[in-house]
Amino acid sequence: MNLPVNKNKIVLLHWNGRFGNRLFTYAFLRHYADEFNLEIWLPSSWEGDILFENTVHKCIEDDELRLYLNQTMKELDTLDARLEAINRYNLKTGDAIQYMNPDIEAEYGRVNICIDSLCCYQSYIFTKYSKAKMLTDYFRFSEKVLNSDLYRRMEDKQGTYHVAHLRRDDIANRANVTNQGYSVISKKSYEKAFVQYGYDPKTIEWVTDDRTGNWGIPPLSFADDWSYPEGSVFRKDIFFTWLPDFLKLKFAKTIFRANSSFSWWAAFLSNAAIYSPRLHTRELFHQTGKELEVEFEEGNHPHWMCVKGVDHCDDIHIPA
Numbered sequence: 001m002n003l004p005v006n007k008n009k010i011v012l013l014h015w016n017g018r019f020g021n022r023l024f025t026y027a028f029l030r031h032y033a034d035e036f037n038l039e040i041w042l043p044s045s046w047e048g049d050i051l052f053e054n055t056v057h058k059c060i061e062d063d064e065l066r067l068y069l070n071q072t073m074k075e076l077d078t079l080d081a082r083l084e085a086i087n088r089y090n091l092k093t094g095d096a097i098q099y100m101n102p103d104i105e106a107e108y109g110r111v112n113i114c115i116d117s118l119c120c121y122q123s124y125i126f127t128k129y130s131k132a133k134m135l136t137d138y139f140r141f142s143e144k145v146l147n148s149d150l151y152r153r154m155e156d157k158q159g160t161y162h163v164a165h166l167r168r169d170d171i172a173n174r175a176n177v178t179n180q181g182y183s184v185i186s187k188k189s190y191e192k193a194f195v196q197y198g199y200d201p202k203t204i205e206w207v208t209d210d211r212t213g214n215w216g217i218p219p220l221s222f223a224d225d226w227s228y229p230e231g232s233v234f235r236k237d238i239f240f241t242w243l244p245d246f247l248k249l250k251f252a253k254t255i256f257r258a259n260s261s262f263s264w265w266a267a268f269l270s271n272a273a274i275y276s277p278r279l280h281t282r283e284l285f286h287q288t289g290k291e292l293e294v295e296f297e298e299g300n301h302p303h304w305m306c307v308k309g310v311d312h313c314d315d316i317h318i319p320a
Contacts, residue, residue, distance in 0.1 A: 008038050008039070008111040009039040009040070009041055010040055010041070010111075010115065011041040011060070011086070011097055011114040011115070012029060012040075012042050012114070012115060012116075013069055013079070013082045013115065013116040014043065014069065015044070015231070016116070016118050017118065019240075019242070019262065021120070022048070023139070023261070024119055026138070027129065027138060028117075028119035029057065029115075029119075031129055032102075033056070034133075036111050039057075039058070040056065040058070041057070041058060041059075042059055043060055043066060044229035044230050045230050046229075046230060046231050047230075047232055050145075050239060051142060051239065051243075052140060052141060053140045054137060054140060062093075064085075064088070064089070064092075065086070065089045068081070068082065068088075070228075082114075082116065083114075086099070086114055097112055098110070098112065098114070099116075100115055102117045102119045103117055103119075103122055105124050120305075120316075123315070123316075123317070126317055127317065130318075131318045131319065132320060135269065139269060145239065148239070149237070150237065150244065150247070151247065154244070154248060155251060157251060158251040159252075159253045159272075160253065161205055161252055161253060162203055162204050162252060163204065163206065163207060163249055163254070163256070164255075164256035165207050165208070165245075165255070165257050165258040165260060165262070165266075166185075166187065166190070166206055166207070166217060166258060167182070167184075167185070167208075167259060168209055168211075168215065169210065171285060172212075172285055173286065174285065174289060175286070176286055182259060182305070183259060183279065183281075183282055183283045183284070183285070183292040184291045185258065185291065185294055186291035186292060186293055187215050187291075189293055189296070193275055193296035199254065207245040223241070224241050224242065242262070247266075249266035249270065249272075250269050250272075252272045253272060253273065254275070255267050255274050256275045257276050257304075258277070259277050259305065261304050263304075268318075274298070274299060274300045275296045275297065277294045277296055277302065278297050278302050278308065279302070279305075279306065280294065280307065280308065280309075281307060301317055302315060
């Protein structure tokens with residue numbers, strides 16, 4: 001039986017980015033729904049449906065609304081077009097879903113809303129979360145994952161190695177001009193940090209999304225098979241092509257993470273010692289061909305995207 005249309009809810013209008021980015025959005029949806037007793041409506045399934053237990057959301061049931069929210073045609077792939085779809089749904093059903101911008105703190109607390117945001121650029125959002133609840137409730141791996149050969153093999157090596165994540169892929173492609181502002185952190189910066197914190201560079205293992213081999217690390221040899229809106233394609237033995245790297249980061253003794261939401265979350269879910277790059281400026285590789293020299297700090301708090309003192313977002317501090 002369908003719930004009444006006036007049931008208070010939070011509706012995600014649009015997935016922004018890939019898995020790491022989506023985790024920030026989903027964290028907000030779960031916290032907000034818990035705080036205000038809302039249903040969570042997603043525009044599609046996503047990787048978290050397979051990876052995590054206790055998923056309390058549902059996919060939008062109305063076929064027309066779901067169709068229009070998931071459009072990628074230029075004229076329909078806009079916030080205005082998606083809000084028009086919400087308005088048509090409201091008129092059809094008698095519902096009263098209204099748009100809320102999570103990046104405006106004054107709007108926090110409204111109910112029966114729709115959002116279109118990564119929910120990762122405002123420090124006020126992070127301070128409302130509970131790390132314990134996120135680990136035990138929102139992002140607890142499913143029994144299917146926990147009982148898999150992949151997970152058990154990776155878990156058996158927990159705490160026995162040090163790993164660094166080198167973010168490359170699209171952001172190091174000179175032909176790509178839509179890299180969303182990511183800098184390419186130099187490998188030299190990592191190697192300097194290894195020595196600074198007392199690690200032998202020869203003992204550090206690497207994970208990377210590089211496909212070129214230009215940085216002296218074995219490149220990826222497989223395709224992600226990613227498509228919008230669901231995300232990465234499920235694979236029987238490893239779930240997703242990137243999950244082995246994610247688990248390798250999670251189970252490491254030490255993580256030197258990248259300016260990447262992917263390794264930020266792997267570090268957040270881990271018990272590792274964490275060292276993170278501090279972004280002091282933005283160097284767009286597709287414009288200059290230059291890598292960014294940075295310092296690493298102990299902890300996972302430096303924002304994976306924002307330049308401190310320049311961008312409007314601060315460090316990521318989530319209460320225990």
